[in-house]
Amino acid sequence: MGHEAGKVNEEKPLFACSSYLCGRTWCPRRFLFPLPFMFKHFALAFSLFVLFLTSGAQAQELPNREFRGVWVATVANLDWPVQGAPPEKQQEALRQMLDKIKAANLNVVFFQIRTECDAFYRSSLEPWSRFLTGVQGKDPGYDPLAFAIQEAHSRGLELHVWVNPYRVSTVANPNVYSPQHVSKAKPNWLLTFSNGKRILNPGLPEVRNHIAAVIKEVVQNYDLDGVHFDDYFYPYPEGAFPGIGNEDTQTYKTHGTGYSNIKDWRRFNINETMRLVHAQIKALKPQVRFGVSPFGIWKNGEPAGIAGMDAYNAIYADAVHWLNNHYVDYITPQLYWAIGGRQDYRKLLYWWSDKAHAAQRHLYPGHIISQTGFTMEEVPHQIEITRSNREQSALGSVFFRATQLLNNTNLIATSLEAATFRFPAAPPAMDWNGGNAPAAPSDLTVTLNESTGAYEVRWARNPLNRHPFKRYLLYVTSSMPATGDLIPEGAVRAFTSSEMATVAAADVPSPASFWTVTEVSPANVESELSNVVALGSALPVLAQQPSTTAPALGTPPTGTLPETLSPAQIAAGNRLGHVYVTIQLQKKSSVKAELYTLDRKKKTKVLKEKYKAGSHTLTIPRGKLAKGTYLLVLEYGKQRSVQKVEFK
Incomplete structure (x- = not known):
């Protein structure tokens, strides 16, 4: 035989x-x-x-x-x-x-x-x-x-x-x-x-x-x-x-x-x-x-x-x-x-x-x-x-x-x-086996090789990660990723032990693509995302989970306002460059808000409070941030949403 x-x-x-x-x-x-x-x-x-x-x-x-x-x-x-x-x-x-x-x-x-x-x-x-x-x-x-x-x-x-x-x-x-x-x-x-x-x-x-x-x-x-x-x-x-x-x-x-x-x-x-x-x-x-x-x-x-x-x-x-x-x-x-x-x-x-x-x-x-x-x-x-x-x-x-x-x-x-x-x-990953998430990679770069037509991707390992068996997930999506949970299926383009990868142009979405990488621990626990690289001329499409209670962002709401803020407080906030978010809570929940730069290199925590059930208008302060567009990631109840906000 x-x-x-x-x-x-x-x-x-x-x-x-x-x-x-x-x-x-x-x-x-x-x-x-x-x-x-x-x-x-x-x-x-x-x-x-x-x-x-x-x-x-x-x-x-x-x-x-x-x-x-x-x-x-x-x-x-x-x-x-x-x-x-x-x-x-x-x-x-x-x-x-x-x-x-x-x-x-x-x-x-x-x-x-x-x-x-x-x-x-x-x-x-x-x-x-x-x-x-x-x-x-x-x-x-x-x-x-x-x-x-x-x-x-x-x-x-x-x-x-x-x-x-x-x-x-x-x-x-x-x-x-x-x-x-x-x-x-x-x-x-x-x-x-x-x-x-x-x-x-x-x-x-x-x-x-x-x-x-x-x-x-x-x-x-x-x-x-x-x-x-x-x-x-x-x-x-x-x-x-x-x-x-x-x-x-x-x-x-x-x-x-x-x-x-x-x-x-x-x-x-x-x-x-x-x-x-x-x-x-x-x-x-x-x-x-x-x-x-x-x-x-x-x-x-x-x-x-x-x-x-x-x-x-x-x-x-x-x-x-x-x-x-x-x-x-x-x-x-x-x-x-x-x-x-x-x-x-x-x-x-x-x-x-x-x-x-x-x-x-x-x-x-x-x-x-x-x-x-x-x-x-x-x-x-x-x-x-x-x-x-x-x-x-x-x-x-x-x-x-x-x-x-x-x-x-x-x-x-x-x-x-x-x-x-x-x-x-x-x-x-197997949740019952425990294990800590690695620290996220950084310095992600994506370069088109004109001679081969493929994309060459490089990144740096976080020095906090010491385990010898290192692996990375490289994601390429058609929408701006804010967290790994929001990345669509079919987005992995490399699963590698090296801090570099090559991706064929045919495997890259158009007209815009967004690239990010994570490290996976030996227990298959994943890190947060690295910085995001955006390619293409189209405006970013933000990844978001649909929800009937998704926040409304931008100008202050008109009509009857929630008890959280008075009209005078909102007017004063407008002069300081704040933006506002209206949320509806079905029950008492912890609410967390974070602001990211569009390349996700910088993150600012702006809110972490508990609120009673009902409607609330949250103040998102500009603080020391420069004028411009940011990603606002909100987590409350079992929901997570991502929206683009602009400070003027």
Whole structure:
């Protein structure tokens, strides 16, 4: 099979599936090879032509914040590395892979570091992976995880370590495993099954503590952004193998006190591992994200009409429990089925989205790029369905797997770059993880390069920001932005780790464009806006949220005046150059007003008071400001408005 190229002395796997990540014969991951391309290229060319014609409308629909991940599988060298290759060759291959991931406007890499109780990093607990050198326990001559983090961060990509918690081995031959491997050092920790598979026994407290210790070591020693578990818990049923039977009966007798049946106890074992791992991560680095990609069907018949393997009762994975108890920051169910049919992507997406939203956690569904019956439009259409459910916490996508992306299987890279991910995005922030906003960048400049026709953009990082993993969002809009909350979707033109970017002229609105940049923290918290650069001859169009109680600005109101000011006071204020704002408060609220210069380089706080419900006229004093036009940003209740005011 194609993914076995470059393997050294590899044994035949125990798995019937063509993916070493999977052990079930019916698994959707079996079918990883593209369908015949007889008329695909013509169809895609036509589709992309239509997308390009409508790109102006499409751009505003692309989210500025969206999780866009990809799995990089190292088990059996599926995606990386070439086993036994010199370190510099392995490193260069990873660089090229990350370059292509970045070019497709993805922003997160799930990098597999533990495939069979081994390590792709320097560990005191487990041996080096044999998939690096061909010999388990042999030092590869460099630290792959440290290298991967450095290279990912230099491209503005998050790196989440992908861990298989329980799998012990992927081949039956014991000679490929070192004396330090758990299969030889702790054989009493193992469950062995009739199909030859072995896993760590989830029912043993010492096993759960070991898994938590493995996670502690890697989180403590590396500047990673997240920890990710895949879908392997108790073994999947496959072929004649019905799944776990009585292999853990003795463990249940010893450790199952308080549980009336072994099934509930098995679910407790998995749940307890999840709880321990989550607690360990948050105790060390609260902003490191933890998530899982469970099998896509929680229970048979959930939701109604969905039929398939039952993860809750077959492999004892209760993902809803993990969500509801906040053991995870996000969930990535493997929804590897087409829209429609017995395992309908749409139905499953809505169901998982409801569960994630109720738990106040994020949903990033997993997509398979190539599958029997998939057309090249299938995955882009699935992403459209996900985006339509953003209000229900469906905030991104993860692709299985990197090689299919790099090989442009089903023309996925082409369609992502041309339309679905035409513009970059930053991963969404997780409010429950906390984190401070960075200080805003400054000195933004935009220059048109006459020779290339592209815009060259530069800015300066605020010296108050010291975190090494720095990323910036460059926005280009057709209206003057006052705050990041008011920037329309589809406005991101660069998501970069550098203080410079190049933007094609075709991606710049006309006749006027407004440019600003923010810094994004490692926890994805965004700074305030930098100064704004306005290009074009048209008058600025101010970004504003429509509201029936929007302030009326300019000359004093006529007729009956609110009790806040008397006519005499307003007349006196006019002589001093003040302007006035009339607002209507439905209830007692805090009111804040700030004045900005049009380039946003200077800000003046002019008001912060509490007012009772009713109508009020606010005085906006000129103070020491020079005559001219300014932006007035008002915040009261749950409203924010931006207006242009002129001091004469």
